Amino acid sequence: MAENMAERKKAILRAVTDDYITTAEPVGSRTIARKYGLGVSSATIRNEMADLEEEGYLEQPHASAGRIPSDKGYRFYVDSLMTGRYLPGFEEKRIRLEYERRRDEIRALIRTTARVLGDISQCASVVVGPAVKTAEIRHIQLVPLSSETVLVLVVTNAGLVEHRVLTIEHTMHSADLDRISRILNSKLRGSTLAQMRGAVLREVQAELSAYAAFLDQMFELLLAAMHSPDEERVYVDGLMQLLAQPEFKDVDRARPVLEFLESDDLVLRALAVAGSRGLGGTVVTIGSENVRDELQSCSVISAPYGVAGKVVGTIAVVGPTRLDYSTVTALVGYMAEGLSDILARLNSRESGE
Amino acid sequence: MAENMAERKKAILRAVTDDYITTAEPVGSRTIARKYGLGVSSATIRNEMADLEEEGYLEQPHASAGRIPSDKGYRFYVDSLMTGRYLPGFEEKRIRLEYERRRDEIRALIRTTARVLGDISQCASVVVGPAVKTAEIRHIQLVPLSSETVLVLVVTNAGLVEHRVLTIEHTMHSADLDRISRILNSKLRGSTLAQMRGAVLREVQAELSAYAAFLDQMFELLLAAMHSPDEERVYVDGLMQLLAQPEFKDVDRARPVLEFLESDDLVLRALAVAGSRGLGGTVVTIGSENVRDELQSCSVISAPYGVAGKVVGTIAVVGPTRLDYSTVTALVGYMAEGLSDILARLNSRESGE
DNA sequence: CTTAGCACTCCCAGCTTGCGAGTGCTAATG
DNA sequence: CATTAGCACTCGCAAGCTGGGAGTGCTAAG
Numbered sequence: 001m002a003e004n005m006a007e008r009k010k011a012i013l014r015a016v017t018d019d020y021i022t023t024a025e026p027v028g029s030r031t032i033a034r035k036y037g038l039g040v041s042s043a044t045i046r047n048e049m050a051d052l053e054e055e056g057y058l059e060q061p062h063a064s065a066g067r068i069p070s071d072k073g074y075r076f077y078v079d080s081l082m083t084g085r086y087l088p089g090f091e092e093k094r095i096r097l098e099y100e101r102r103r104d105e106i107r108a109l110i111r112t113t114a115r116v117l118g119d120i121s122q123c124a125s126v127v128v129g130p131a132v133k134t135a136e137i138r139h140i141q142l143v144p145l146s147s148e149t150v151l152v153l154v155v156t157n158a159g160l161v162e163h164r165v166l167t168i169e170h171t172m173h174s175a176d177l178d179r180i181s182r183i184l185n186s187k188l189r190g191s192t193l194a195q196m197r198g199a200v201l202r203e204v205q206a207e208l209s210a211y212a213a214f215l216d217q218m219f220e221l222l223l224a225a226m227h228s229p230d231e232e233r234v235y236v237d238g239l240m241q242l243l244a245q246p247e248f249k250d251v252d253r254a255r256p257v258l259e260f261l262e263s264d265d266l267v268l269r270a271l272a273v274a275g276s277r278g279l280g281g282t283v284v285t286i287g288s289e290n291v292r293d294e295l296q297s298c299s300v301i302s303a304p305y306g307v308a309g310k311v312v313g314t315i316a317v318v319g320p321t322r323l324d325y326s327t328v329t330a331l332v333g334y335m336a337e338g339l340s341d342i343l344a345r346l347n348s349r350e351s352g353e
Numbered sequence: 354m355a356e357n358m359a360e361r362k363k364a365i366l367r368a369v370t371d372d373y374i375t376t377a378e379p380v381g382s383r384t385i386a387r388k389y390g391l392g393v394s395s396a397t398i399r400n401e402m403a404d405l406e407e408e409g410y411l412e413q414p415h416a417s418a419g420r421i422p423s424d425k426g427y428r429f430y431v432d433s434l435m436t437g438r439y440l441p442g443f444e445e446k447r448i449r450l451e452y453e454r455r456r457d458e459i460r461a462l463i464r465t466t467a468r469v470l471g472d473i474s475q476c477a478s479v480v481v482g483p484a485v486k487t488a489e490i491r492h493i494q495l496v497p498l499s500s501e502t503v504l505v506l507v508v509t510n511a512g513l514v515e516h517r518v519l520t521i522e523h524t525m526h527s528a529d530l531d532r533i534s535r536i537l538n539s540k541l542r543g544s545t546l547a548q549m550r551g552a553v554l555r556e557v558q559a560e561l562s563a564y565a566a567f568l569d570q571m572f573e574l575l576l577a578a579m580h581s582p583d584e585e586r587v588y589v590d591g592l593m594q595l596l597a598q599p600e601f602k603d604v605d606r607a608r609p610v611l612e613f614l615e616s617d618d619l620v621l622r623a624l625a626v627a628g629s630r631g632l633g634g635t636v637v638t639i640g641s642e643n644v645r646d647e648l649q650s651c652s653v654i655s656a657p658y659g660v661a662g663k664v665v666g667t668i669a670v671v672g673p674t675r676l677d678y679s680t681v682t683a684l685v686g687y688m689a690e691g692l693s694d695i696l697a698r699l700n701s702r703e704s705g706e
Numbered sequence: 707c708t709t710a711g712c713a714c715t716c717c718c719a720g721c722t723t724g725c726g727a728g729t730g731c732t733a734a735t736g
Numbered sequence: 737c738a739t740t741a742g743c744a745c746t747c748g749c750a751a752g753c754t755g756g757g758a759g760t761g762c763t764a765a766g
Contacts, residue, residue, distance in 0.1 A: 417747045
């Protein structure tokens with residue numbers, strides 16, 4: 001769109017956007033002339049701003065206030081005007097530090113990510129954790145707990161350790177369980193739980209026909225676990241930071257957004273787009289570009305993370321449309337990359353030699 | 354305190370409190386006379402109310418508004434006036450239903466508890482999950498993942514399954530790990546991780562001296578896990594419901610409370626009291642009775658839950674001092690009991706025969 | 707095309723005003 | 737002597753008004 005906009009107009013649009021992002025106040029021609037050295041008078045800027053408004057890049061909250069960027073204006077800003085796209089050094093350092101000490105446990109890692117993301121962006125943050133059902137199985141193991149119960153353990157390539165307790169009818173010996181574990185491992189390693197239902201499953205059943213009843217029970221449990229509404233996958237943080245933003249000083253304006261963020265389902269669906277584009281890209285969705293009504297006044301910046309080229313989850317920042325696109329885009333990109341790196345390390349270690 | 358308050362005065366205090374709890378509006382003498390059939394005129398009630406105010410049970414938000422209960426008034430209401438203490442049948446049914454389908458996984462159970470608690474009370478809810486370090490160990494198991502990594506699995510009597518991945522230097526054979534697991538089990542079962550460091554630990558070391566290096570590493574990891582600031586233990590829900598309460602329509606009034614609830618540490622400390630009184634009781638803390646500044650305008654109703662007579666966690670509802678003490682007390686009590694029951698069942702199953 | 711000047715618009719904060727709700731006092735009542 | 741009706745009084749709140757300030761759009765001159 002309008003890449004050929006006159007340079008001065010671009011400069012003005014950038015100035016308005018930059019200023020509004022930091023001050024949260026509608027910005028007038030005078031301010032632009034004073035604070036941003038464009039070498040023209042406020043009257044000239046006024047004319048340009050009137051044009052920009054007519055073209056839909058700016059809008060006035062009310063007749064005699066300054067201008068603020070419209071969604072279209074933000075979009076243009078993000079696509080062609082935004083400078084920087086780098087993360088302040090000390091933030092980067094902080095992230096590395098936090099990640100340094102959380103390398104072991106994936107859940108802690110995810111919580112930390114959400115917290116840091118919220119802290120730095122001063123917005124709400126979302127981290128979607130790995131889904132069990134689509135992750136590659138690294139290891140599967142049956143552990144005897146008591147004569148009546150067996151723990152089914154699944155370790156995925158995303159570092160996730162999932163477990164269920166299975167109540168069994170006939171006592172199984174430790175040796176039996178080991179044998180089953182070994183065969184399950186050799187057959188299932190590398191495939192996903194979702195794929196498991198097909199051919200592989202029948203194959204296992206054939207090889208272990210002696211334990212048919214037990215296996216039935218176990219698979220049923222695993223499939224149920226996998227179909228459970230993706231609980232535990234979505235971590236939200238920084239709600240406080242969001243409330244501190246001036247656009248949400250009115251609780252009634254904030255509530256829809258907070259309610260949206262509280263619903264794991266909706267969040268998952270809204271972030272599905274980011275994941276579908278593959279690793280390495282950040283997606284910015286501005287105001288009315290969001291499908292959901294609740295997010296019409298919000299922007300979402302999201303990026304997928306993953307292992308071995310495969311997407312396993314998404315991280316995102318949700319804030320008012322007036323958000324610091326440059327910094328937050330850099331932030332989200334950096335953290336997604338960081339997460340991917342750590343997962344890769346975890347993964348190589350666990351699949352070791 | 355003043356158990357010998359005149360019956361009519363009590364009735365009036367009860368009426369004021371009941372009315373204010375449901376309407377959130379200061380209540381005047383006229384309203385009492387009309388809505389609560391005390392058989393006296395508003396003038397009489399006015400006189401009594403003036404007395405009650407002088408004695409500190411009521412207060413006026415401003416000179417010519419109705420009265421609202423003071424913290425002292427609420428305290429008296431909770432201790433001596435409150436009627437009911439029962440939970441509506443349909444709520445009870447809902448809780449049973451929700452618990453019915455979440456019997457297996459303790460984390461899901463806890464999340465559900467928090468959600469339901471928030472839903473029904475229309476307030477914020479907190480569930481403190483079992484701590485690993487003080488829970489009794491039911492089962493401990495080492496699972497080989499790769500030649501470089503071993504999964505350490507600890508199952509506690511509270512149904513908690515905790516796991517850490519341990520990177521080892523020298524390859525361990527599955528048989529070795531089994532042998533270690535067996536011995537660990539026989540020595541450690543029934544004790545807590547916190548107790549582990551002492552005599553038991555040395556005993557194990559002696560018996561398994563061949564694996565000394567490995568054991569050192571493992572214990573270190575477990576102890577580190579146990580000393581990590583109790584992450585993952587605190588689940589908060591119903592923040593939205595809290596914001597919907599009229600006393601929090603102003604974000605600035607709500608923020609301190611929300612910030613408090615976002616800090617796991619503070620929440621844990623505030624709820625420590627409830628746990629220390631043993632199973633079966635609910636604790637009500639009203640407004641200024643709370644130590645923390647952030648909670649001066651809130652009331653907290655909490656109850657511990659546990660297994661085999663031992664407290665393993667706490668659930669709580671946090672709302673404005675104007676909260677429905679009768680219903681919420683019943684609710685919190687009922688859910689704590691329900692949680693305990695489920696844990697007991699889990700426990701007996703896993704330690705089975 | 708740019709700019710200075712100016713009239714105009716509109717929000718906002720502060721003030722006033724008129725209700726309505728509720729109180730406290732007083733005097734009358736059983 | 738407790739209870740009650742009556743009444744003046746207080747106060748918060750919403751509505752209406754007002755002045756100031758910020759910012760615009762227009763126009764005419766450079």
